Amino acid sequence: MTTIFRKQLIELIDMTENLKNYFLFKGQASIIDCTSCMRSQPVSGERKLMQQVENIIEQKCLSILKKAHKFGASDLHMIPNEEEYIYFFKKNSQMFEAGKLPLNIGERIISFFKFLSSLDISEKRKPQSGSFQQIFNSHKFSFRVSTLPSIFGKESMVIRLQQHDNAKIIHSLSLFRDATEKIVELAHNRQGLILFVGPTGSGKSTTMYSLTKYCAENLNRHVISLEDPVENSQSHLLQIQVNERSGVTYSTGLKAILRHSPDVIMIGEIRDEATAKAAIQAALTGHLVVSTIHAKDGVGSLYRLLDLGVTTEELKQTITGIVTQRLVVASEGMESELSAVFEILSDELLEEAFHSMLSGKTFLIPYPFSLSYQIERGVREGVIEKG
Missing domain, CATH: 3.30.450.90 (Beta-Lactamase)
Structure with missing residues (x-):
């Protein structure tokens, strides 16, 4: 000033x-x-x-x-x-x-x-x-x-x-196309829960919006979101904002959304019991649900959901994929200044994580699938700045 x-x-x-x-x-x-x-x-x-x-x-x-x-x-x-x-x-x-x-x-x-x-x-x-x-x-x-x-x-x-309305093409988010291809594969499911995990500023919401854009434009799916608040207005989906003073809670909002025959439901963020319940209920009704949650990694998100009142049986029935991500600085000359790296739990890896959790053992994701490996790979290939 x-x-x-x-x-x-x-x-x-x-x-x-x-x-x-x-x-x-x-x-x-x-x-x-x-x-x-x-x-x-x-x-x-x-x-x-x-x-x-x-x-x-x-x-x-x-x-x-x-x-x-x-x-x-x-x-x-x-x-x-x-x-x-x-x-x-x-x-x-x-x-x-x-x-x-x-x-x-x-x-x-x-x-x-x-x-x-x-x-x-x-x-x-x-x-x-x-x-x-x-x-x-x-x-x-x-x-x-x-x-x-x-x-x-x-x-x-x-x-x-x-x-405004800046959802990116999903394949532009990462320097490694094989990672985004795996995320796209998850979107081809007709039901289940896909979680994006990471700390604040890790790009979770950006990836989630990009995936819903892919669902709407490439898979011709009807996408409706329930957010508190609406983080970024998007033209490819119908966005509903929670407003408890007007009677629009996660519970009433979800009931109303289901009457509009959505193929994909986006819950902005799972932050408490109400949002966790809404996400699980939507997935159990036979819809594909995408959401974000604050946790250290994929296994951490499972324990976080348990803390929010979700049962282990509900987790096993609903979760189809957990995507942990971080943003890294791309090397000079790359198209984007920042790029995302992903650690994806799905299929056999997700089953192993569930088994370890239920048996009280510590699950360690195999190194070639870990965030550390993705970052090391990027540095080695000269597309991610070291440090």
């Missing part, structure tokens, strides 16, 4: 300190609502200042997003401390400091993003998540927003940046 901008905004805020909230006249009126309201009433000095504050905040928000996109960031993080907000751009799993903001300005910027995402602006004690869309340079982008209260009484926020 420039010194001129900082000074200008602080002066405006100080001069209107008696206004309790620069975004709200009452309830959850938006910045646009406030501006419209001011235009319809006699404009006082305070209202003019208030409108200037709102305009500057909106411009700053959009400016930060544009800079994050130009930088090539996957995420924008706004993190408070006792004195200020620091915002970071995340790229290739590394955090880069991009700027600092006074606490009061940071709070207003977060409120603006919350409004765009249809979140409760007044709620600062509970985590919230949502999404919104913006157009930059004639391209539509989807932004997934998540807030988290901190010990300083201020909210932190992370925004995931994704180009």
